[in-house]
Amino acid sequence: MNHYDVIILGAGGAGMFCASRAGKRGLSVLVLDHSKKLGQKILISGGGRCNFTNLGASPNNYYSSNPHFCKSALARYSPWEFIELVNKYEIAFHEKKLGQQFCDGSAQNIVDLLLAECDEAGVEISLETRFSNISLINGDENKRFQIETNRGNATCRSLVVATGGLSIPKIGATGIGYEIAKQFGLKIIPTRAALDGFTLSNDDARKFGDLAGVAVDTITSVNDKSFRENILFTHAGLSGPATLQASLHWNDGDEVKFNLVPEQNALDWFLTRKKAGNKTLVKNLLSELIPSRLAERFMEILFAPNDPIHSMPLAQVPDQPLKDLSEMLHSWTIVPAGTVGYNKAEVTRGGVDTDELSSKTMESKKVPGLFFIGEVVDVTGWLGGYNFQWAWASASACASSL
Ligand SMILES: Cc1cc2nc3c(=O)[nH]c(=O)nc-3n(C[C@H](O)[C@H](O)[C@H](O)COP(=O)(O)OP(=O)(O)OC[C@H]3O[C@@H](n4cnc5c(N)ncnc54)[C@H](O)[C@@H]3O)c2cc1C
Incomplete structure (x- = not known):
């Protein structure tokens, strides 16, 4: 040299x-x-x-x-x-x-x-x-x-x-x-670590930890930034492009919010069908909006096992549970435990x-x-x-x- x-x-x-x-x-x-x-x-x-x-x-x-x-x-x-x-x-x-x-x-x-x-x-x-x-x-x-x-x-x-x-x-x-x-x-x-997946809190990991492979189109928001892309449930927590984008703007303790039905107003969608006398179970209708495994999980989280909504045709379901469900679909919120780390992250912030x-x-x-x-x-x-x-x-x- x-x-x-x-x-x-x-x-x-x-x-x-x-x-x-x-x-x-x-x-x-x-x-x-x-x-x-x-x-x-x-x-x-x-x-x-x-x-x-x-x-x-x-x-x-x-x-x-x-x-x-x-x-x-x-x-x-x-x-x-x-x-x-x-x-x-x-x-x-x-x-x-x-x-x-x-x-x-x-x-x-x-x-x-x-x-x-x-x-x-x-x-x-x-x-x-x-x-x-x-x-x-x-x-x-x-x-x-x-x-x-x-x-x-x-x-x-x-x-x-x-x-x-x-x-x-x-x-x-x-x-x-x-x-x-x-x-x-x-x-x-x-x-x-940034442009990285999120790990879930113990509570969220118990609720969603077995959904690996489920992908959902979303608007994902963190602080003042929003991204219209997919999220993907993984064994480690959440990944997919929208999650990676959010991780760049995320600091410990920040909430991350997901609109899981970005194309339409979920409540209007349910109420229109209810008004038309639709007899389908809510769980099955929900599967038309989001993947069925996630639909089932949201029904379990929002409604007790003995809640009549599980066996009621949509036409008979009161408006309030539909409002609760729609709110969850449009603003499902988590506080990640962290990001996966440098072994997987695409970049260093x-x-x-x-x-x-x-x-x-x-x-x-x-x-x-x-x-x-x-x-x-x-x-x-x-x-x-x-x-x-x-x-x-x-x-x-x-x-x-x-
Ligand atoms: C899985 C993955 C996918 C990605 N995909 C994209 C993409 O599609 N588009 C995009 O825009 N960005 C992407 N990125 C990010 C992008 O790759 C990086 O931001 C970019 O490569 C950074 O370039 P750089 O030259 O600054 O650093 P690097 O490409 O990291 O280069 C640094 C170099 O320094 C060398 N070096 C480090 N330490 C030492 C040392 N101690 N002694 C001697 N040499 C050393 C390394 O060997 C390396 O060759 C991706 C990143 C990852 C991890």
């Missing part, structure tokens, strides 16, 4: 993209990663098809202690620019829903794209490389940092930390980026405090030449391609100022 203009720590999406763009500007670039394989998180993303961007990506789709921080980078690198690159490599892709762009074939296409861009830019990539010590070299603007690794030492003018968050440690995620930030005196916003960084360049305000990009920064996207768009945009902002 030797001296480079730029050393990038982490060969994930942000690191490789930044490397290729810096290399194309004529800079010498070395990327270091402890993994055996490049872009492991890309490979498992989007169910193996990588949801590589979202056409609707805007600052509103990101969670951060400073919601304004991501504006500049996102504005300067649009989803269309990444799509142009995808087209350059003739990668077939499609929109699944809500602006989400997926590869038709495999996420490997995106790793190959990044690698080809790095090759074209003359970037060196060193895998299975562990860095042990990073130190500042005082007094030389061109040689500011020294990195000690198991493969020798290297120096550089600019050091870019792109080591991601804590999610999925088994494919190489570590908190090294936070440690480096702390070493140089930068503040960290506390981290937590929190990270390097954006107050420490320039929003134009991602450079540390305290330590010239030190940059943080991608998921290690306290900017976390919703589910749906927003996190990769942040990886590309923050990498691009950084690369153009190296």
